[in-house]
Amino acid sequence: MPTTSPKSQHVLVLNCGSSSLKFAIIDANDGHEIISGLAERLGADAPSIKYKYNGAKTVIELGANQAHAEAINTLVTLIKDHNLDEYLTAVGHRVVHGGEHFTKSVLIDDAVIEGITKASSLAPLHGHANLLGISSAQNSFTGLPQVAVFDTAFHQTMDEVAYLYALPYKLYTDYGVRRYGMHGTSHYYVAGQTAKLLNQPIEQSNFISAHLGNGCSVCAIKDGKSVDTSMGLTPLAGIVMGTRSGDIDPGLFNFLTTQLDYNAKQIDNLLNQESGLLGISELSNDCRTIEEAAVAGHKKAQLALDIFCYRLAKQIAAYMVPLQRLDALIFTGGIGENSDIIRANVIKQLGYLGLNCDEQANLNARFGTQGIISTSDKIPKAVVMPTNEEWVIALDAANIVKEL
Structure with missing residues (x-):
């Protein structure tokens, strides 16, 4: 049973890669990780989930060729077995590419899914995996709000002299060809922590x-x-x-x-x-x-x-x-x-x-x-x-x- 309080805000964080799924339940108030782990080699011969809970590390072997949906189903069972589901308030998804449309984190709905799908062509391996993770989580956690957090959002403050390429301008206006940047959540976080340090x-x-x-x-x-x-x-x-x-x-x-x-x-x-x-x-x-x-x-x-x-x-x-x-x-x-x-x-x-x-x-x-x-x-x-x-x-x- 997790240590919690009425003010705790436990969020299931999912970070889907092309063949992996990193996850954690985090109290947003203080960053404390209740449980965390990694599903890897998804879609391959010997996929598995490795996780840490209450200081103990455990490995769950998955069936051959099981992918994101099966991994999330196993994760749901794991969360329920440890009685963690009743404390969850939301599912947060790392989305690598939000294009120009998404300048901040958003609640996921059909319009957001459409926008992520359009932007996924700019990061095909990541984008497809992000969409798989969202779809699987929506099916498994039907009662929880789902939120998309974009790697590109922090960089939307760049000026056009920094983000435009010296290409025909219509490639930008018609197709969104420009510099977007990634790792925005990381750069944002370490900048804030360094300011505190200094x-x-x-x-x-x-x-x-x-x-x-x-x-x-x-x-x-x-x-x-x-x-x-x-x-x-x-x-x-x-x-x-x-x-x-x-x-x-x-x-x-x-x-x-x-x-x-x-x-x-x-x-x-x-x-x-x-x-x-x-x-x-x-x-x-x-x-x-x-x-x-x-x-x-x-x-x-x-x-x-x-x-x-x-x-x-x-x-x-x-x-x-x-x-x-x-x-x-x-x-x-x-x-x-x-x-x-x-x-x-x-x-x-x-x-x-x-x-x-x-x-x-x-x-x-x-x-x-x-x-x-x-x-x-x-x-x-x-x-x-x-x-x-x-x-x-x-x-x-x-x-x-x-x-x-």
């Missing part, structure tokens, strides 16, 4: 946030609002990622099709699944594996890390143009929170900004620990700030339900 109003804070994981993006935050970000129309653009190339010469498409006889599907797979850290190292997309190999003398692993850090530092430097003044550089995400090697390398390349890495503080800031890792008391500071996108989703869902 004891300054978010409305007067200028940050550069680097969300680094298998997917990576950098965001320029001026006076608490996103003014530029590295991901674009889709999550493929920007800096080097785990398996994604990041920015490339668009002429590559013509070269691949005319010289190497690639088709569109092969190019998409090349840029999204075979590139990035994996493509350069020819070893792995996991930064931990690459770091270990680099220490052992693997030259391509070291090259992958060097390219990753160089492109990241260059992107951070570029965002001094819209910001002019920087209060803090924020590292977050799986790599950003845990790789002292990446952080030290990037900070070293940005020394001209006045940043210097405190070696011990940098080593200490791992495994969910926040802190300042720069040596000087002066501005700007380098900060490690663990992200909590799930709490943002829960809080947004709870606030919308309050207004019903």
Whole structure:
């Protein structure tokens, strides 16, 4: 039986990927996770659900080829078995792409489903999975409000000089081709937490946030609002990622099709699944594996890390143009929170900004620990700030339900 109170606002948060489902029940008031887990390898031979409840970790094996709907059905049973369903007030869904239509979190209805469907073409793998998760949750939790929280919403404050591409303007007006950006809930959360850490109003804070994981993006935050970000129309653009190339010469498409006889599907797979850290190292997309190999003398692993850090530092430097003044550089995400090697390398390349890495503080800031890792008391500071996108989703869902 969970610990609760009349004021508790427990929200089931669902984050559906193409072959996975991350979930948690969170008290929106304080971010406390009642239960959390991950269903993975959905649609494959050996799918499973791993979850943590009351400090105990459990694995549920699913039948072969079971997908999102079956995983959510199993999750419903799990929630009821632990008597957690009576405390739920809403279901919050992470939706990767909201296009221009969605500038904030919304209660899901038929019109919202239609809007998400239209935007899903801009992030096909994520969009389809998000819609599957919403449909399955609506069928399983018929009495609960369902709320969509968009990765792109935080970036809707960007000016057109930042979000427009230098393409024929009608591609924007007729088809919505522009920079949207992702990881908005993460950038929003860590900016607010860093402002608290530095004891300054978010409305007067200028940050550069680097969300680094298998997917990576950098965001320029001026006076608490996103003014530029590295991901674009889709999550493929920007800096080097785990398996994604990041920015490339668009002429590559013509070269691949005319010289190497690639088709569109092969190019998409090349840029999204075979590139990035994996493509350069020819070893792995996991930064931990690459770091270990680099220490052992693997030259391509070291090259992958060097390219990753160089492109990241260059992107951070570029965002001094819209910001002019920087209060803090924020590292977050799986790599950003845990790789002292990446952080030290990037900070070293940005020394001209006045940043210097405190070696011990940098080593200490791992495994969910926040802190300042720069040596000087002066501005700007380098900060490690663990992200909590799930709490943002829960809080947004709870606030919308309050207004019903």
